[in-house]
Amino acid sequence: MDAQPRPLADWRFDGELRPYQAEVLAQIPAAPADAAMHIVAPPGSGKTLLGLLLAVREGRRTLVLSPTLTIRQQWVRTARTLTAAPDSVSDDPESLADLTALTYQVLSVTGDSSPFDDLARAQWTDELTEAGRTEADAATWLAALAVDNRSQYRRGIRKRAARLRRRFAQARPDSLSRVLHPNALELMERIVEAGIDTIVLDECHHLLDHWAIVVAYLRARIRERGGTGLLIGLTATLPSPDDGTGFDNYTQLLGDVDYEVPTPAVVKSGHLAPYRAHVWFTEPVPQEAHFIRRSEAQLHELMVQVLSTPDGLSYLQEQLQPDVAESDSPPTETMRRLGIDRALSEDFAFAASCGAVLRAVAPRHPLCALLDPKLFGRAGTDDLLLVLARFSLGRLLPDPAARDQWRYVKGALADFGLHLTDRGIRRGRNPLETTLATSVAKDHAAVDILRRELAEPDGERIRAVVVTDVVESGDNRGLTGDAAPGALRVFDLLAADPVTAALTPVLLTAQHLRTTDTAAEQIADALQEALGVQAEVVDGVGATRVLRVPGYGGGRLVAAVSQLVSAGSVRLLVGTRGLLGEGWDCPAVNTLIDLTTVATSTGTQQLRGRTLRLDPQWPQKVAHNWSVTCLIPPHVDLDDSAELDRLRRRHSHLWGLSADDRTRVITGLDAALDERTRNLLDRVVAKDASTSIDELNRAALASLRPRAQTRDDWRIGEPYRSREREVVAVRAVRRSELTRIVPTVAAGTTWPFIAGAAVTGGLTITVCASAGQAMPLLAGIGIAAAGGVVTALASRTRAIARIIRRHHDPALIHLAAVQAVARALTEAERIPVLSDDAIEVDLLHLPDGSSRLRMMFQGPSRARTTLTDAVQELFGPVRTPRFLLRSVGSRGPGAWLPVPQQIGRRRADAQRFAQLWRETVTPCALVEPQGEEGLSVLRAARAHTGYLDGSAPRTTLWG
Structure with a gap:
């Protein structure tokens, strides 16, 4: 009897592998013991081909799962280039083949947003039946509990769901099947019966809850039938540990990363386009500014009416003097100072806010003379809202006579997104944040950016995409009567501007297809030719027209419009991140204008990845990726940090050329803004009246370089060393401060x-x-x-x-200091022993005559991060450390340095660290601040702002 042919045995790739693709195939063993392969590589780096070749090497029937139809079709197209038998590739769940590509949704669980709740309820029912109830009685009891004592019911569900999340990957298939749709169960049984044994998980960062359950169940069923259930996980971005149990689910399935291809390596090897990150700053338009001004006045009135009263001032004083009120005699200045020190030690952040607010509402209060402006600076909006909320809970709520005032404050705080209840404070949707995030000024910025890009030497090559969060938002606070924020609004503006309208813009969303009135017939004809069906111009208002393509939507329409972009018929595309984000493939796009609120690692890198693919029609392609940020101007004494925090988080996930030193590839905002611009940004945020957002934007744009220069700066094709180093930068310390x-x-x-x-x-x-x-x-x-x-x-x-x-070389001093930290962490069993070359320190002389010390750490990721955290803490400002190190200097008292928390947890570890410091750096004393003397010591230590470089204290360096 003839033996069955081995699946995928005749599949071949006749092209040339990229170096990192060949390295993955060489380094990751076939049939790994843990039955999982986990690979991270940027969009456009060839993950699809790599996943297919890994599956071919395994030689088993394979299922590919992807998150969208567009990505699924990419797998089908690529797979069919490897085989002469097209029937061996399928995307039909009713016709499984040697390689079948499906979407995760086909196997999805029920529509319940929390499938673990269903599992938890089922487990609770089992527990009740095991205790003697019938199944029907248990179900009835649980239903009654859910109505009569909802909080107790939810507590029981959450407790069991949390346990299930932690160990769901090891759960029995029959347990997992309880939350799967019958149709999904039936399809998975057919997949198992068909002998599929390898599962390729594209964009596997989605495997957090729902889809993780699907994969866990399918893998368990394959193993029950004697298979391996090999998982091949491919992603451009790892999920964040901040995802909690979702991240645990992910790591249970796929384990540690087996191979990671950093984006800079793919760029320097010539397989992704070089790129630069840019930021455009703007401020609210007049209508929005009026709303913000009204909010500012409301907050000021609230502050005056509540915190300027004798009761409010008494509350602030009590927070800053926790023990003084208990004394029978009038407090002396020393007692007052100690009271402030004690308040800071008990709750540093709240005490600092109370001090800042007191200085704002009663600058002549006796305590204000004792409040160091370095610690108790400007009372920001968050400070005021925090103190108002805590005052209301502590003073107003318990007092029956303050009932009306409680209601007044509660209503006012709700306008700032704070919901005040008798259980505490809950943050809701902040209207200030929403106003800035969806500002019309951002739409105008998109026009200005495109005008600037078109004026550059490569302007005729511009193929741009403008991405928003939604088509049309339901929240247009402050802009009553105007269009709602979203893709429709920004498209109308771009279509009306004569310069951007000349780019033949197209709006493409899941429900909308629009273009300009002058280009409507041309685009309709082009789509008709591409799709083979009649496309018609329906109607429109002003400069825009609506197009309709009967029977077509989703992936086919997106692909057709993308072809028009590649051909140059359309040079500007507007859409939402749901459609033009992950999986969208249009190599001609070279300019991204990001109007979204995305700041996660996954979302940010997926969006930026759209512009990085090589363009066959422009071999010298260079991509520009723009973030647009709306800030409250310095002359308005109201602030909201959400926009700036989002900008910083977004760039913390991205590699880019340093704006100060274009020979370095780094993460962080200093890859988009040079030091002068970062300093101006700090001044704008600090409400420096001598600055403006216009000045800030001009500074940001001054560093914009021609695309050809950016390509040269990347030095494509030159040898490189693919390594990551965490960097902490400190200002050059006078040696007399640190050593003697x-x-x-x-x-x-x-x-x-x-x-x-x-x-x-x-x-x-x-x-x-x-x-x-x-x-x-x-x-x-x-x-x-x-x-x-x-x-x-x-x-x-x-x-x-x-x-x-x-002593005369600051780099050597700091090298010795970092080595002491590393050794202390190793001896405390916080990190493994690092190699001799794991720590480097460079002294940098900047153009303005100042100096910076750059301390760089490499090694295993977790060890590197732990060491970096500790060094940043050591040279940062003193807050509430358990131990302090007094490093004796040549002149004066020397430096107060906080012992890093990871070392200061145990006294023996802190003592050992001090010993290492004495042996390798300088004489020192280890101090544990206790009692009144300890509070005085902390006061002296807090008077120093630390040594970190304020413009860019921390980043990651590649190469």
């Missing part, structure tokens, strides 16, 4: 050491004399002692020279 040379040198040449050397020398001479060499005893001892001292000093010369050289 005389005691350090003396540590190697102390009198006891010299006396010991003299005795040793005397004994040596005496031994020689007893061996037969004639010499008077006293003379011999004297000469020997002198000789011993000289010999001892000579033997220590090199060590002393090293100490002196280190």
Whole structure:
């Protein structure tokens, strides 16, 4: 009887693999013991081909799961290039083949947003039946509990759901099947019966809850039938550990990353387009500014009416003087200072807010003279709202006579997105944040950006995409009567502007297809030719027209419009991130204008990945990725940090060329803004009236370089070293602050050491004399002692020279300091032993004459992060550390440094760290602030702002 042919046995790839693709195939073993392969690589780096070749190597029937129809079709097209038998590839769940590509949704669970709740309820029912109830009685009891005591019912569900989430990947298939749709169960049984044994999970970062359950169930069923259930996970971005149990689910399925291809490596090897990140700053338009001004006035009125009252001032004073009120005698200045110190130690953030608010509402209050402006600075909006909410809970709610005032404050805080209840404060949707995030000014910025891009030397090559969160938002607070924020609004503006309208813009969403009135017939004809059906111009208003393509939507229409972009018929596409984000493939796009609120690692990198694919029609392609940020101007004394926080988080996930040093590839905002611009941004946020957002934007745009220069800066094709290093930057510390040379040198040449050397020398001479060499005893001892001292000093010369050289070299000082931190963490079993070259320190001389020290750490990811956190804490401002290190300087008291929390958890570890510091850096004292003396010590330590580089204290460096 003939043996069955091995699945995928005749599949071949005749092209040339990219270096990292070949390296993945060489480094990841076939049939790994944990039955999982986990690969991270950027969009456009060839993950589809790589996944197929891994599956071919395994030689088993394969199922490919992807999140969208567009991505599914990419797998089908690529798979069919590897085989001469097109029937061996299928995208039909009713006709499974050697390789079948489906979407996760086909196997999806029920529409319940929390499938673990269903599992938890089922488990609770089982527990009740095991305790003696019938199944019907258990179900009735649970239903009654859900109505009569909803909080207790939800608590029971949450507790069981949390346990299930932690161990769901090991759950029995029959347990998991309870939350799967019958149709999905039936399809998965057919998949198992068909002998599918390898599952390729494209964009596997989606495997957090629902789809993770699907994969876990399918894998368990395959294994029950004797299969391996090999998982091949492919993603451009790892989910964040902040996803909690979802992240745990993901790692249970796929384990650690087996191979990661960093985006810069793919760019430098010539397989992705070089790129630059840019930021356009704007401020609210007049109508929005009016709403913000009204909010500012409301907050000021609220502050005056509530916190300027005797009761409000008394509350603030009590928070800053927690023990003074208990004293019978009038407090002295010393007692007041200690009270402030104690408040900071008990709750630093809240005490700092109370002090800042007191300085704002009652600047002549006696306590204000004792409030250091470095710690108690400007009272920001968050400070005011926090203090108002806590005051209301602590003073107004318990007082029946303050009922009306409680209601007034509660209503006012709700306007700022804070819901005040008797259980505490819950944050809701902040209207200030919404106003800035959806500002009309951002739409105008899109027009301005495109005008600027078109004016550049490569302007005729611009193919741009403008991406929004939604088609049309239901929230247009502050803009009553105007169009709602979203893709429709920004498209109308782009279609009406004569410069951007010349780009033949098209709006494409799941329900909308529009273009300009002048281009409507042209686009309709082009779509008709591409799709083979009649496309018609329906209607429109003003400069826009609506197009309709009967029977077509989703992936086919997106592909057709993308072809028009590639052909240059359409040079500007507007849409939402749901359609033009993950999986959308249009290599001609070279300019992204991001108007979304996306700031997660996954969403950010997926959006930026749209512009990085190589364009066959422009081999010298360079991509520009723009973030648009709306800030409240400095002259308005209201602030909201959401936009800036979003900008910082977004860029923390992205690699890019440093704006200050284009030879470096880094993460963080300094890949988009140079130091001058970052400093201006800090001043704008700090409400410096001498600055403006226009000035900030001009500074940001001044660093915009021609695309050809950016391509040169990437140095494509040159050798590179693919490694990541965490970087902490500190300002160059005067050596007199950190070290003291005389005691350090003396540590190697102390009198006891010299006396010991003299005795040793005397004994040596005496031994020689007893061996037969004639010499008077006293003379011999004297000469020997002198000789011993000289010999001892000579033997220590090199060590002393090293100490002196280190004292005069800040890089060596800080290298010794970081090595002490690393060694302390290792001995405390927080990190493994690092290699000798894991720590580097460079001294950088900047154009303005200042200096920075760049401390760089490499090694295993978690160890690297732990060390970086500790070093950043060591050189940062003092807050509430358990231990302080007083590093003795040449002149004055030296430096107060907080012992990093990871070291200061145990006294023995902190003592060992201090010992290492004395041995390798400088004399020091370990201080545990306690009692009144400890509070005074903390006050002195907090007076110093730390040594971190304020413009860019931390980043990640590649290469």
